[in-house]
Structure formats: structure tokens, C-alpha cells
Amino acid sequence: MNSSRRAFTAVVAKDLRTELRTLRSLPAMVLFAVTAFIIFRFGLDRTVLSGSMAAGVLWVTLLFAAILGINRVFLPEREEGGFDAFRLAPVDRSVLFAAKAVVLFLYLGAVELVVVPVFAGFFLDSWAGLPPLLAVLAGANLGLAAIGTLISSMAVNSRARDLLVPLLLLPLSVPLMIAATSATAKLLDAAGPDYTRFGTWLLVLALYDGIFWLVGYSTFEYLLED
């Protein structure tokens, strides 16, 4: 148990340290999202968004930015032998899933820390919906981190890595996106935040998170076997 916790913190710390030193994923994700907002501004020909339009633009952008990060979660492990090292280490394999999912969760949060204020500055009249939006973001990030880690670990060992991640992630994230956009649309309403069914959608997010964290955690040892 103790060695699991040590392995977990070691992997998380290693990943965060490499990201801070090389900056391989985060700047790309942020840049992508901000550019996408500009494209949306001209594509939709709107300067102010509210309701379901705002929720759609925000979540489509965040989901696609997440794909960029998910593509690279396991890339260093494969290229630089991290998988072999982990297989040799006398620790539970599921620890790697938990560590990578937590790292991905932190990445998504860091990206949103920059991207959501930019979105609000670009498109929103009132910022009153932003504090409760944090709960939706956290719920959706947990789910994306779980399926993203699962998909990334499968895709990294295949030929069509860059193709497989979006192909698998998009249909799998539909329930997550339904819940997140439905909750966000009400929060970003032009007439001010509206909390009808807000709790229900958070519950759906929590259910999704619970199921896919369990699936990922329990099947991960079969993904690492060789």
C-alpha cells in the first residue's frame, strides 16, 4: 500500500516536472483553444454568446483541446522506455492508471484556468455563471481524464495512434458532453444563471466518472501486460 502511494506520487511528480521543463502539451492545448475561439467568432459571426450556443462553443473547444493532450499522455513512456521500467518495478499496475489520469486531470484544469477566462472575455456579457461552472468543469474533467487515459494507453501501442484517440474518444464522451453542455447552457443564459436540473446533470457527470474510473482502474493491468 505504502509502495503504491510512493509510486503514484513519483509518477505524478515526474510527469509534472517533465511537462514544466519541456512544455510539450500545455501551451499547444491553450493555443489551440484560443485560436478555435477566434475561428468560432468569425464562423458564427457573433461577438456575444449565451445559452446553448456558448456552452457548445466552450465544450467543443475544450474537448478538442483535450484530444491534443490525450494523444501525448503515454508518448514519453513508449519512446523512452517508461513502460518497461514500470513493468519491472514491484508495484501494482493500476497505480500507473491512477497517476496518469490525475496528471491528465491537472493538465485539463491548467488549460481551463487560462482558456475559460479568455472565453468569458471574448464572448460573455456577464460573468455570474462562472463560479458554478467550476463544478461542471471538474466533473467533466474527471471523466475525460479517465477515458482519456484508458484510450491513450490502448492507442499508443497501435499503428494509427493519432487517428484512434479522437475516433474512440468522441463517441465515448457523448454522455459527458450532453451533461456538461446542458448544465453550462443554463448557467450562461442571457438572463443570468439558472439552476434548474443543475444537480441532476452533476449527478450524471458523477455517475459517468465513477463508472469509467472503475473500468480504467480494474482493466489497466491487462493493458500493460506483455
Next chain:
Amino acid sequence: MSDRGLKQLSIATLLVLAAGVALAVFRAPIDEFGFVQKIFYIHVPLAIVALAGFIAAGIEGYRHLMTDDPRHDANSYVFIHISVVYGAATLITGMIWAKAAWGHYWVWDEPSLVSFLIVFLLYATYYPFRYAIEDRDRQARYASIFAITAGLFVPLNFMAVRMAENLVHPRVFATAEGGLPGSMLFPFLVCLAGLALLYVTLVKLELLGKRTAGRVARLSAEARAAGDGDDAPRAGVSTGSRIAPKMESR
């Protein structure tokens, strides 16, 4: 699944399906939508059997991970394969029904259609996913994890899509399913049984085909080895089947 009794099963399938179609066409009453409403007797059983097949594929995937027996992986693969075919048929018949009942081939407000399409698209990625992995054992293991994940995803997705719908639209199917009169229920059940039997027959046929192709490949490899004086049959020569390499040897 063994392939014994395939002939009897095929005959039974044919009889039950013929009886179901005959009952649906001649016995069942015609409601306000007219004759096109009869597609209901094919469409709904197709959807039910396809979803049951997806869930069975998830269970077989789980058993494959637990036992490492390639037969479970082959079952999982074939279940998904036939279910995808059934799913395509469900979507097509559903669109015909939607055109007749609502005037459009595609209705975004109908949760049954939308959620089924998402499930269908997810399982359609099974093939590119599976064949993008070169190592056979790893391919089988990853495909099993896919089957389990997607199998759990099916109910969750239906719930989310149904909740997104505000239920302002008339629920035609709900009223039909809620109180099927006996004159409709019996033909419906016979059709369901017929299509379920057809599913099992198709699964057994495909498994038999895969097993035979594997055996042929192994025998020809042995013959080649004997003829050329090669030491041993080369590994991985089973060109007939792209899945479950060790299936035929058990």
C-alpha cells in the same frame, strides 16, 4: 459456442421467422399509421437483439480477460460483428418508420434514434481499433477491454440522451410499448424469437467459418512443412482468419 446442430437451428430459424412475418402481416391489426407500422415488428426486435449482443460481447470480453481463452475473444468479436450488422438494419428500418410517422428520415428530438446512432458509431470504431494493433495477443486483450467499456457505455448513453430530451414530443413508441394488446404482442414476440434465432445462427456460422479457415491454414502449413522438409510450421500463417490465432487448436 459450438457449431453442433447448426442445420436444425437454421431450419427452426426459418420456420419461426416465416411464422413471425406471416403473423405480423396478416394477423396483427393495422393502426392509424397504416401498413408501414408493420415495420415495428422487425425494427424493435432488431434493436433489442443488437443491444443484447453488445452486452453479451462485453461479458465475453470480461471472460476472455479472466481466462485468457481465445475462444471467448472470438465470441466477443463475432457478437459485435453481427450486432453491428443488426444495428445498421435497425437504423435503416427506424428511418423508414420515422419518414412515415413524422415526415423526416432523421428526427433529432427522438432519443431512441440518436442514442442508437451514437452506440452504432462507437462500435463501428471497433474494427479500425482492433486492426491497428499488430500483436495478436495484445489485439485480443485490447479488444476485450473495448468490449467491456463499450458494453457499460450503452446504458449510460441511453440514459443521458433520454434526459437531454425534454419529452415535449409525443412518445409514439412509449404508448405502443406500454400497452401492447394481445393481438399485437403475440406476433411481436414471435418476430423477436425469430430474429434472436437468426442472430444465434449467424454467430455460429461465422464462428464455424473462422474455425475452418484456421484449420485449413494450419493443415496447409503442416503439408508444406512436410513437403519441403521444413523443421516446423511457421508461426502466424493462418491467413484465413485475422483474429483468434489459437482458436482451432483447442
